[in-house]
Amino acid sequence: KHRQRMRKFKNKGKNAAALRMQRVEVSIELRKAKKDEQILKRRNISLHVKEESPSPGQDRSDEVIMSLEEIAKAVNGNNPKLQLLATRDARKLLCKQKDPPINQIIELGLIPRMVEFLSRAENVALQFEAAWALTNIASGTSEHTRAMVEGGAIPAFISLLSSPHMHISEQAVWALGNIAGDGPVYRDALINHDVIPSLLALVSPVTPVGFLRNITWTLSNLCRNKNPYPPLDAVQKILPVLVCLIQHEDKDITVDSCWAVSYLTDGSNDRIQLVVDTGILPRLVELMASAHLMVMTPALRAMGNVVTGTDQQTQAAIDAGVLDVLPRLLRHSKPTIQKEAAWTLSNIAAGPCGQLQQLITCGLLPPLVELLEKGDFKAQKEGVWVVANFTTGGTVDQVVELVRSGVLKPLLNLLSAKDSKTILIILDTLSNLFVAAEKLGETERLCLLVEELDGLEKIEELQNHENNMVYRAALNIIETYFSGEENSDLEPQTDQDGLYDFSVKKQDFNF
């Protein structure tokens, strides 16, 4: 989508096509999964639920009395007392810190029975223990979640949402969050079972904070995942509540609603538009400036997604003040924040020159240069994109401003980066700069500047680069701008095998 957009206002060929970068240009990851992402599934191993709402006859010890076989027998038997004890023991096993026996419990075929217990409105304790146990099963692998869903858990949990007992409906919210977090298929299954209205009905001014946190987290999982994205009408239902939740003073609630917004904006422009229309952007900017990394991260992510959108959407982000907070983020000590901030800026820099002007006015160039000089490599790479996009779409004056801010030195230094793509983009950027310099009649000055900053030497070295495109781009710059002083070669010439006697036969002409 960004490509189309770029073509509209920048007819500059190959560079334009690569300007805006979606989050996933390569879907394969070699790295460890990111530590700063939101958690997909959570096991309930804490005791706080019990403390807040002690169920009758509950013992506080973690001691398990029955063996797995005994549990199976009791759960499948008809003695409600034993059923409760067995279910509680199962739940305790599933709460173990290490290696909870999820597989064994599934293999013993306990799930359908436990799902059945969910409907025992008369036995609240049993209902609760079963819900808790199932929550923890759902928190396992996809296999585990599937076993539970196939056991009929979805409708059972959804009906528990309207349980009169808050600790039960809260446990149901949690379980549903785990199911939704499994992926788009179950997420949509939940949505199709009409989970959203019942969930939203739980949100009220009097809902306790702890409960509200769970609801927010579950909502965020309902917004999460692509291929496909959640249905538009579901998103439209969730958004107004999300807008309220994101204003909440509780940090966890804000964080999870931020993540939800980041998922909703990580998509096509019409989805971004839904979010922009809520007027949430100023709040996101506020949260980007938060002192807490866990708040700042999703807010920045969401904003970064918004500016991949149309010019108008990007303008809305600028109007909300995104450019005021970015300098601080570009200078942040954490590499991932630097990187996301630079990525965000790169997409703003792909905009029309009016937006580039705002970028200059808001003082983004100095932190950009700093980032290119001493940022983490991941962030430097994004920074290079900022410069590349800027030089592609900027006016000559703007490009001059960029060069004046000192971008050239770190940019040329990065020609020794160990990343072919980065090198190629820098070489393309240099070509853009030379085009601008030619318009100003300043080619020679730029040549000298590049040489002074040891760039010429690096470009010459790149003529030996193994990557063909890099090598050719380097060669092209050398040949066009740095070849000898007085040996100007004319175009190569060629002959055809003409006859040298001067004669000709007449023919009829018609042009």
Add this chain to the structure above:
Amino acid sequence: MELSDANLQTLTEYLKKTLDPDPAIRRPAEKFLESVEGSQNYPLLLLTLLEKSQENVIKVCASVTFKNYIKRNWRIVGIIVEDEPNKICESDRIAIKANIVPLMLSSPEQIQKQLSDAISIIGREDFPQKWPDLLTEMVNRFQSGDFHVINGVLRTAHSLFKRYRHEFKSNELWTEIKLVLDAFALPLTNLFKATIELCSTHANDASALKVLFSSLILIAKLFYSLNFQDLPEFFEDNMETWMTNFHSLLTLDNKLLQTDDEEEAGLLELLKSQICDNAALYAQKYDEEFQPYLPRFVTAIWNLLVTTGQEVKYDLLVSNAIQFLASVCERPHYKHLFEDQNTLTSICEKVIVPNMEFRAADEEAFEDNSEEYIRRDLEGSDIDTRRRAACDLVRGLCKFFEGPVTGIFSGYVNSMLQEYAKNPSVNWKHKDAAIYLVTSLASKAQTQKHGITQANELVNLTEFFVNHIQPDLKSATVNEFPVLKADGIKYIMIFRNQVPKEQLLMSIPLLINHLQAESIVVHTYAAHALERLFTMRGTNNTTLITAAEMAPFVEVLLTNLFKALTLPGSSENEYIMKAIMRSFSLLQESIIPYIPSVITQLTQKLLAVSKNPSKPHFNHYMFESICLSIRITCKANPEAVGSFEEALFLVFTEILQNDVQEFIPYVFQVMSLLLEMHKNEIPSSYMALFPHLLQPVLWERAGNIPPLVRLLQAYLERGASTIASAAADKIPGLLGVFQKLIASKANDHQGFYLLNSIIEHMPPESVDQYRKQIFILLFQRLQNSKTTKFIKSFLVFINLYCIRYGALALQEIFDSIQPKMFGMVLEKIIIPEIQKVSGQVEKKICAVGITKILTECPPMMDTEYTKLWIPLLQALIGLFELPEDDTIPDEEHFIDIEDTPGYQTAFSQLAFAGKKEHDPVGQMVNNPRIHLAQSLHKLSTACPGRVLSMLSTSLNAEALQYLQGYLQAASVSLL
């Protein structure tokens, strides 16, 4: 071909024949092999031979032949190029892939290398999709315990994976890497650990250690490839294992692994060097994760540097290690590792200073391989040298510690200079190091054109120059301490913009004096320094050093420069020749008294090098110098041209007769310059040459065409009437050249240059009989392959013709070729295309020509052509007022590519043989707009009312407004 003994026998015989030195035996055998390589089983026969042949030479030959066969044929290009079918049948492909790995691993090293190459070629195409079990097959061998086999696997893996270091990130690439990591990373790590253990078990077994260290080098290289694109999860989790072991390998030493060779790096050096690269990769790309390990590596690498000797074999290791430190010390968050004064002092003392020393190897190069030395030292191809790395480290450290570093080094510089002063003949190298240190400390930015452009303000460059550089250069003995002399000259050269002008002026005689030094480096540097000083700009865009200031030195400068060319080793020294050229250009008329001697020496040099031209730059500057001599002398005294001709023509004739291809284009340019200097009739010596210039063989060479056309134009300007009277029989030959050029899309503009000169200068009657043919030719080109470039030239030509012969003559000749031709050309070519004409003079020619057609061509007023009168006027006003139309039809974008097969024969244009632009209508018409107004006025007087009524009925309003402006400016009105 069957897999039979008979076929194996046949193949053996042919393979043997391909090794025969006699081409009569070798060639047919090669042809035979080529003819059968498409047959099924051919590759399998080769594999059988390389495994089982009795003769080792056949084994090796079969393996090479097999590798080349794979290289040529494995890739199936048939999908893209239809007529290149798949030469290797599917069953052979499967059989090759099934057998090649074990075969490679069980082969002796010589054959193993070939097969390993073949595997990586196949792998590039088939891996991983079409060769899924390759990885497992390789990994399984790690357990073999046989390091001959293991190294074979590692080498193959390296050639398969090294492309990860330079390819762009893509889904496809990363999928492959992920697959490789899943299968390979853990076994590789285990192998790494096991190998290191074996190294300590076999610490006393030299031959075992060699094999094990070869493995470690390959493992370290694989680590680099696998970690290049991004930090893989596996390696992040196992960073401790890898980095701890890398670190201890860096600090490892074992006498058994030390080599006696001084030049060639040993296994230990290669391994440590690769580890430095690996650490540098992590430090640059994965800083966040690598941070905990980095300080350890800094210390280890630094200790390594302190303990490594001066031998050449350590160069790569040392420069890699220093570069690692240089890149780390610039990072703000590692600043603390260096900031301690003791640390800085120790780095300066133990790492930088020792690596800046002039070593035996440098001394050798200075004396025996001066050209290479100069290239490295002067042109900056010193990227991998120790000195350069040390220099980069100085600059890196100066980023945060400029003050302390400058202070520490000042101390060193002083003590080194004192050492030198105590006993110069023994301690001269100390001074060399001191100068180098000052240079690297002071230079912050540098360009070829201006030398140092930004200097460290803490270093007093002028003071150092006066106290330590000038005294050396003032010494009476130019041949003493040549290295220091070269250093001093280089100092002037690079700090020329920092040292005050009066110091430079004082240095000039010293530099001139050093042109006499025997050392090639010294006199070359002296010439180069002079050349650079002469190009420095002063105020008002003049040269900084003026001819007047040089007056006292002209004679000695010229004498010494030419004498330098006679010194051993410098007979074709391009720096000296360039200095000669630059001196001429600076000194201008003050060289005139010396020209007789100068031109004799240049001519002799020309004669000598024309026997075997080998230095293109030298030759180029030599011809430039000749051109300058001619221009400067003839400007003051045009008569002198004759003496140049006398001096040069003998050599030129020899060059032309011996067909010295490199020089012929230059000779034509110099001849053009000489001929243009003649004010009167063309001399007979030129006329004698004229027929030879039309020889087809000359025109077959692309590089000759521009200078030859230029030369023929000079003939036409100066001698058109002589040609018409004395060489009329050569006119068809001349036009033949035009025809030859016009036939080529690349050269047609050159053909038009020639034709324009013919039309402009030849007496009309001499070309009368050919005029019609000329047009027919042009029309044919127009009809068959018209290009924008051709049309532009064509339009200029017909308008020039119109100016020279009159509009009526133009119309008549067109219509005599074909009825209504004139109207067709007007309507289809002139009116729609005139906007494309570019160039001031070209546009003017067209404007005047069209004005003539409008106002001096009766058929335009009273035949069916009249309907074109207004459109033509409108087009003319458009030519005046609209921006140039520089669009080029889409289909033309490819023309240049199709038509330029010979890229190598570029034409070397001489700057000082330049020609000024010629305006054939210059005197006749000054302002073409006014000229149009006046001509229209004249026309309207001849036929009152006609012009006005045509204008008022059909000219568009905007054009009319412009036209009224022209009439007003010319103060005329229409009747």
